[in-house]
């Protein structure tokens with residue numbers, strides 16, 4: 001047939017690859033303070049545009065501006081800075097510990113510290129996070145003991161998870177931190193179920209689901225959205241868009257949609273997009289979504305726009321798939337530096353106090369590590385018993401497993 | 411012949427398959443530009459273009475589901491699931507769709523696809539990077555399941571799998587990617603270089619599915635193993651000076667029952683070894699077949715050495731992994747009876 005179109009397969013590609021000059025000119029960034037703050041009972045159709053803009057509070061001059069500012073006082077901001085700095089120092093020590101063979105594996109948060117640290121402060125006791133492996137900030141901002149985290153990372157005799165789980169796959173019901181699975185997206189929909197249970201029981205607790213940009217491609221993400229939409233579950237659905245999923249750029253998961261936040265629209269779930277490197281903006285948007293959920297107004301989808309400045313994990317080398325300097329050109333800056341500059345700007349902080357805080361935090365982290373190492377590291381010192389491997393598979397150990405445990409000599 | 415690691419041999423097989431047949435397409439998470447987290451597809455996108463080797467969204471069900479559609483159209487997809495531990499979202503597509511398509515459409519549609527995935531433990535990967543789910547596939551009518559134990563087989567078997575007209579589950583023991591690991595984790599890592607089965611013929615050849623290989627002939631007992639456990643068994647038999655016959659099954663389905671039965675009839679004793687959990691594991695199938703086919707030749711009950719019936723642990727990896735000590739104990743016990 002004349003003029004018939006021959007088909008061809010479209011395979012998206014990132015703008016740049018190793019050797020190219022990093023280019024984020026396609027990332028449209030709104031000026032701080034320019035995006036409106038709707039009422040929490042707004043009709044979702046009226047804020048469809050908020051899935052395509054970026055809510056920001058901190059401007060270039062480190063001032064907090066616009067309708068999303070003014071929620072946190074200087075003490076709270078200093079706390080936030082301390083949490084982010086602690087997470088960063090913790091990551092640096094654990095990366096080193098992994099290289100020294102004290103643990104098998106680690107995943108850091110470099111560049112994304114604001115997201116979980118600021119979100120945590122919007123929750124109330126009893127609320128439950130269903131985190132991915134990149135939300136240790138939820139624990140740190142809730143003052144979970146660093147030593148406990150390290151005990152888990154070192155799989156030592158004090159490991160609260162008895163050596164069963166991969167390092168960093170923490171669990172703490174008391175701190176509103178659901179056990180991390182490791183299988184992507186599975187827990188996104190579980191958060192919706194937890195929230196539905198709270199509603200069934202006329203409770204006041206809410207849930208927070210977490211997922212990475214790449215993992216939004218999983219079917220469980222979409223299952224989470226439809227259940228949240230149908231039952232108006234009291235849940236905040238968080239997407240951390242750090243631009244990369246191991247070596248795969250976010251365009252592969254996003255496909256033809258303009259943003260990840262826009263995924264909410266087909267489900268009539270209000271969707272906001274926020275500067276993930278702006279502690280104040282993250283916190284303000286989290287507060288909005290949490291209030292909405294708690295007021296029985298249903299789910300909110302939030303996309304945090306950030307950048308994974310480090311490698312995916314200790315098993316990854318990003319120079320193989322993205323320009324080495326890409327991280328430096330990321331237009332939303334560094335969350336720690338931005339909050340520090342703001343605190344200095346409002347006269348609540350100084351270079352000296354920052355240096356002093358850095359030293360104190362380093363000391364705290366080192367002291368925690370020393371304490372954890374007294375109880376062993378992966379290949380040295382105290383370790384969980386092989387018996388612990390057989391325990392906890394069932395509420396009561398069935399006879400066949402008891403026989404196996406005995407055969408193993410424990 | 412070139413010396414290759416298992417990774418290089420798999421990459422070479424994919425290269426040969428793609429070079430010979432334009433219908434072979436390769437895809438999965440991180441397999442395109444980067445070449446896979448284990449680098450098994452490195453260079454293929456550059457060579458064959460991004461519509462024949464590409465990155466997919468992180469959705470295992472989608473990866474297998476689209477592959478079934480492509481295969482039904484007439485392509486020969488060879489896809490990668492990043493770790494066998496992440497195949498479960500695709501299980502419905504594999505079990506209800508790929509496995510049954512031929513049968514339910516009476517051959518009107520078929521699904522000649524190959525699903526590659528790293529399997530097994532030994533890398534401190536915890537419960538999400540260590541599982542051995544082969545029995546979940548051998549239990550399903552319509553699927554073939556392959557587990558190579560060395561670079562030469564990996565290449566030949568993968569080429570046969572891609573050419574096969576039915577869906578093939580191709581499990582790659584990740585602890586063997588860079589060397590013939592024999593379970594002695596306390597010793598220095600042995601590379602593939604120097605191993606006779608790391609000598610990989612250039613170009614095309616295929617290793618037929620359904621044929622076991624005797625890695626070490628012997629008369630005192632038969633060890634049935636596959637993947638990493640072949641090397642564990644060989645090392646242990648050598649260290650203890652036991653005259654055991656070590657059979658590398660290579661393909662679990664179709665299974666080389668003739669080879670198994672001949673060996674056990676000769677030795678009269680049999681130890682089955684796998685990393686996967688014991689209960690309803692593939693070892694149960696092997697033990698049942700040996701009992702059915704060799705009952706009057708058996709001098710001792712068939713023994714099974716396997717992972718324990720627990721999730722794969724992190725810290726207790728070497729207490730879980732059925733290493734040389736446990737294989738040796740089982741052999742000694744079987745020989746004493």
Ligand SMILES: Cc1ncc(C[n+]2csc(CCOP(=O)(O)OP(=O)(O)O)c2C)c(N)n1
Nearest residue numbers: 134182183184212213214215244245246496
């Ligand atoms: C079901 C499943 N498939 C694949 C993987 C392997 N995997 C681990 S992390 C990852 C990338 C996830 O990227 P993203 O969701 O963007 O999160 P990020 O690591 O950037 O925080 C992949 C593919 C997995 N853990 N689970």
Ligand SMILES: [Mg+2]
Nearest residue numbers: 212213244245
């Ligand atoms: Mg990501």
